[in-house]
Amino acid sequence: MYEKAVAFGLAIGATINLTSVFDRKNYFYPDSPKGYQITQLETPIVVGGSVDIILKDGSVKTIQVTRAHLEEDAGKSMHEDYHGKTGIDLNRAGTPLLEIVSEPDMRSAEEAVAYARYIHQLVTYLGVSDGDMSQGSLRCDANVSIRPMGTEAMGTRTETKNVNSFRFLERAINHEVERQIAVLESGGRIRQETRLYDSDKDETRPMRSKETATDYRYFPEPDLLPIHITQDYIETVRQQMPELPEAKIQRFVRDYDLNEADAEVLASTVALADYFETVARVGGDAKLAANWVRVELLGQMNRDSLTPSAESLSAISLSANALGMLLARIKDGTISGKIAKTVFAALWHGEATDPDTYIATQGLTQVSNSNELIPIVDSVIENNPQQAAQYREGKTKLIGFFVGQVMRQTAGKANPQQVSDLVQQRLLD
Amino acid sequence: MSDLHHKTISQLLRDLDNKAFSSVELTAHYLDRIERLDPAINSYITVLREPALARAAAMDVARQKGTHPPLAGIPIAHKDIICTQGVRTSAGSRMLDNFIAPYNATLVEQLNDAGVVTLGKTNMDEFAMGSSNENSYYGPVNNPWRADRVPGGSSGGSAASLAAGLCTAATGTDTGGSIRQPAAFCGITGLKPTYGRVSRWGVIAYASSLDQAGPMAQTAEDAAHLLQAMAGFDHRDSTSINQPVPDYLAQINGSIKGLKIGICTEYFDAGLDDDIRTAVMAAAKTLESMGAILSEVSLPNTQHAIPAYYVIAPAECSSNLSRYDGVRFGYRCADPESIEDLYKRSRSEGFGREVKSRIMVGTFALSAGRIFTPSPSTSRVSQPSRYRQVKARVYPSAYNLSVAISMKAVCSKWPITSSKHRTGTLNVPTTANNQEIHHARLGNRHRSGDPYPAQDQIENIFGCQHRLRCGAQYASLRH
Numbered sequence: 001m002y003e004k005a006v007a008f009g010l011a012i013g014a015t016i017n018l019t020s021v022f023d024r025k026n027y028f029y030p031d032s033p034k035g036y037q038i039t040q041l042e043t044p045i046v047v048g049g050s051v052d053i054i055l056k057d058g059s060v061k062t063i064q065v066t067r068a069h070l071e072e073d074a075g076k077s078m079h080e081d082y083h084g085k086t087g088i089d090l091n092r093a094g095t096p097l098l099e100i101v102s103e104p105d106m107r108s109a110e111e112a113v114a115y116a117r118y119i120h121q122l123v124t125y126l127g128v129s130d131g132d133m134s135q136g137s138l139r140c141d142a143n144v145s146i147r148p149m150g151t152e153a154m155g156t157r158t159e160t161k162n163v164n165s166f167r168f169l170e171r172a173i174n175h176e177v178e179r180q181i182a183v184l185e186s187g188g189r190i191r192q193e194t195r196l197y198d199s200d201k202d203e204t205r206p207m208r209s210k211e212t213a214t215d216y217r218y219f220p221e222p223d224l225l226p227i228h229i230t231q232d233y234i235e236t237v238r239q240q241m242p243e244l245p246e247a248k249i250q251r252f253v254r255d256y257d258l259n260e261a262d263a264e265v266l267a268s269t270v271a272l273a274d275y276f277e278t279v280a281r282v283g284g285d286a287k288l289a290a291n292w293v294r295v296e297l298l299g300q301m302n303r304d305s306l307t308p309s310a311e312s313l314s315a316i317s318l319s320a321n322a323l324g325m326l327l328a329r330i331k332d333g334t335i336s337g338k339i340a341k342t343v344f345a346a347l348w349h350g351e352a353t354d355p356d357t358y359i360a361t362q363g364l365t366q367v368s369n370s371n372e373l374i375p376i377v378d379s380v381i382e383n384n385p386q387q388a389a390q391y392r393e394g395k396t397k398l399i400g401f402f403v404g405q406v407m408r409q410t411a412g413k414a415n416p417q418q419v420s421d422l423v424q425q426r427l428l429d
Numbered sequence: 430m431s432d433l434h435h436k437t438i439s440q441l442l443r444d445l446d447n448k449a450f451s452s453v454e455l456t457a458h459y460l461d462r463i464e465r466l467d468p469a470i471n472s473y474i475t476v477l478r479e480p481a482l483a484r485a486a487a488m489d490v491a492r493q494k495g496t497h498p499p500l501a502g503i504p505i506a507h508k509d510i511i512c513t514q515g516v517r518t519s520a521g522s523r524m525l526d527n528f529i530a531p532y533n534a535t536l537v538e539q540l541n542d543a544g545v546v547t548l549g550k551t552n553m554d555e556f557a558m559g560s561s562n563e564n565s566y567y568g569p570v571n572n573p574w575r576a577d578r579v580p581g582g583s584s585g586g587s588a589a590s591l592a593a594g595l596c597t598a599a600t601g602t603d604t605g606g607s608i609r610q611p612a613a614f615c616g617i618t619g620l621k622p623t624y625g626r627v628s629r630w631g632v633i634a635y636a637s638s639l640d641q642a643g644p645m646a647q648t649a650e651d652a653a654h655l656l657q658a659m660a661g662f663d664h665r666d667s668t669s670i671n672q673p674v675p676d677y678l679a680q681i682n683g684s685i686k687g688l689k690i691g692i693c694t695e696y697f698d699a700g701l702d703d704d705i706r707t708a709v710m711a712a713a714k715t716l717e718s719m720g721a722i723l724s725e726v727s728l729p730n731t732q733h734a735i736p737a738y739y740v741i742a743p744a745e746c747s748s749n750l751s752r753y754d755g756v757r758f759g760y761r762c763a764d765p766e767s768i769e770d771l772y773k774r775s776r777s778e779g780f781g782r783e784v785k786s787r788i789m790v791g792t793f794a795l796s797a798g799r800i801f802t803p804s805p806s807t808s809r810v811s812q813p814s815r816y817r818q819v820k821a822r823v824y825p826s827a828y829n830l831s832v833a834i835s836m837k838a839v840c841s842k843w844p845i846t847s848s849k850h851r852t853g854t855l856n857v858p859t860t861a862n863n864q865e866i867h868h869a870r871l872g873n874r875h876r877s878g879d880p881y882p883a884q885d886q887i888e889n890i891f892g893c894q895h896r897l898r899c900g901a902q903y904a905s906l907r908h
Binding site (some may be wrong): 024026028030033034035036215217218219222223224225 | 570634636637638666667668744745747748750751752753756757768772792796797
């Protein structure tokens with residue numbers, strides 16, 4: 001369990017505490033079945049570290065991480081569906097989680113979301129979490145305070161809990177900022193409290209006050225021994241760490257000659273990056289693979305409301321291997337790019353699994369034999385004498401018209417470049 | 430057949446092998462005795478007549494086939510704080526009067542694997558809090574030796590049922606003397622194994638850093654039979670220690686020649702009755718005559734052990750007992766008006782007086798600015814370290830001593846408690862003996878329970894086998 005915490009700490013350049021101790025935090029609440037939570041108060045396993053986030057204007061900002069500690073999850077209170085009562089789902093109670101605490105370094109909802117996205121990507125890369133926010137595998141508590149421009153001291157903060165998507169995080173923070181401004185401008189004061197974000201109403205509302213400090217009666221957890229980690233162990237974890245996002249992006253740019261933007265998209269999840277690399281390897285053309293994965297695959301997934309997670313990429317009908325084979329057929333001239341999109345759709349919808357079989361059975365092989373194409377080209381020219389004349393007078397844009405006609409007659413199976421060459425050749429003859 | 434209950438486990442195993450009687454006959458003998466005699470003693474909370482007889486029959490079949498485990502057909506009892514699947518496990522409390530354990534404690538599984546028959550669940554002080562067995566929701570246990578004496582506690586039911594011949598052996602748990610003190614009061618043999626030796630999984634927690642289950646039996650050899658089955662690493666209890674379990678029985682009749690027995694001078698200071706002092710010293714001399722080497726040692730922080738115990742144990746219990754809130758299992762008050770009301774009344778009505786008192790003491794001790802914590806103005810970061818400082822201040826010399834002489838200080842105690850009735854000092858004054866035992870136990874716990882001991886130290890610390898051997902040898906001479 002703590003191997004993942006150590007890996008996270010190493011990834012953000014933090015100090016790993018060689019000895020870390022578990023403590024008990026005592027409180028009564030229905031979602032806490034033991035009446036206490038096992039956490040790490042004094043000696044968290046990860047201390048310090050930082051992450052660099054990239055903002056929309058392209059600038060880089062460093063966010064300091066205070067600490068990351070291991071604790072057990074509580075149950076989940078469910079306020080809906082119980083006719084005014086509260087249900088408790090205890091299935092996740094007692095499962096370990098890593099709580100990552102940042103310094104108050106973010107100055108806007110945008111920065112907070114960029115930070116959260118970075119953490120999300122990192123922990124999914126490291127296998128710390130599957131990152132499924134809708135299932136609570138990664139959750140954010142947003143602490144928000146405001147202060148007049150030019151002043152130093154931070155204002156009183158509120159903590160907004162249970163924000164389960166990046167979109168909601170942005171909205172919850174913006175809402176909270178506006179609420180706090182309104183409170184202060186009307187002469188009120190901000191109460192230190194925990195608030196709950198209600199995504200249906202797009203508002204935060206108070207959950208419990210933190211002004212009267214709760215005494216959690218912390219003491220060392222007697223059922224768990226302290227964790228002792230050796231430097232050797234840390235080195236072992238470091239050596240076994242997977243390639244991290246930035247390294248992967250740089251490698252994609254370097255090895256596949258991709259531009260930075262494509263590389264970032266393709267490296268957004270480990271699963272997508274692996275998918276892309278398989279397509280590139282099987283297809284034999286990294287740039288073509290990058291283009292197809294980014295435009296066709298992600299476009300299709302987006303239309304189907306799928307994110308490129310490991311789960312959805314393994315669930316879709318179109319395997320990376322099949323897509324790679326499809327691209328290989330474009331590359332060797334068997335089919336045109338246009339036909340490839342038809343095959344792609346068939347593979348996507350599960351109508352076929354093997355592109356070669358599908359191309360063969362559907363008769364989609366590109367007509368690249370000049371002897372077959374020349375009569376078609378000639379008949380198109382013959383049937384459109386006016387356009388032919390205009391072309392010969394210099395209106396060369398009309399080449400597209402002729403190519404289009406030929407393509408229509410061949411049901412798209414002709415190689416457009418070859419058709420274009422032939423049209424020119426026959427028109428000028 | 431009428432004297433079966435005088436036989437030790439070792440004797441019974443030989444008789445069962447020789448088909449002198451069956452496990453069903455043996456079990457029925459105990460069940461009949463319980464039915465006849467226990468109403469006056471109240472040592473059992475639950476008697477499992479039918480399941481016990483069925484289990485005994487199964488063990489008889491196994492024995493006939495020759496495929497039986499080592500303790501096949503031996504009827505024992507479990508303290509009612511130890512979870513037994515499908516059977517009420519009450520911890521002597523109204524709070525758990527309706528609690529049917531959904532699983533077996535690891536030690537129950539281990540003993541079942543060894544073939545024992547479970548006669549029932551024994552009475553105890555509520556949640557193991559008490560030294561007289563008067564704090565039970567199921568009524569007090571009477572000492573079989575003299576009706577006007579308490580049997581000791583908290584494992585008073587196990588000790589009394591053994592003394593009355595209502596089981597061959599029983600399990601107990603010991604946090605601050607709860608095996609050893611009732612063993613002494615009832616004249617039987619009890620051993621608190623080194624902390625970590627027996628899994629606590631499925632043993633309802635009182636004070637996690639001190640709790641340890643152990644055997645209670647007629648003789649050291651019988652205790653060794655039980656411990657052999659109970660001891661061992663359990664991945665479900667992270668404080669259980671992964672060390673090889675010695676063969677306790679192989680060493681049980683070995684010589685104690687050359688064994689160093691520490692005698693802690695502080696234990697013999699104020700508050701100890703003369704007859705106890707005399708008996709202990711006589712026992713020490715006896716052991717010396719058998720070849721042991723007596724060595725006087727000093728544990729200067731002994732005086733802090735009891736205050737520390739009464740901070741640490743209630744503090745942990747206040748947290749451990751938070752789970753009994755009326756929400757998921759156990760006692761729930763009638764018609765709660767709110768969640769707050771549910772908590773308050775379920776706990777007020779479900780817990781007895783002593784338990785509530787310790788929860789309050791522990792909650793107070795853990796509160797900010799109290800014993801475990803610096804004032805609220807100080808950084809909260811220092812709270813746990815302060816807690817450790819309390820322990821460290823109390824125990825350093827005990828730690829050093831235990832590493833140096835390890836089990837020997839305890840050695841001198843154990844056989845004496847085991848032989849109280851034979852030496853005629855059965856009814857010891859409660860406080861003196863109790864405190865003395867607390868000291869011994871706390872020192873013992875600390876050196877074993879501390880997470881930092883080096884491997885070679887642990888080897889010395891896990892000295893249960895020496896204690897058992899010592900006890901067996903002492904008893905053999907007294908017979």
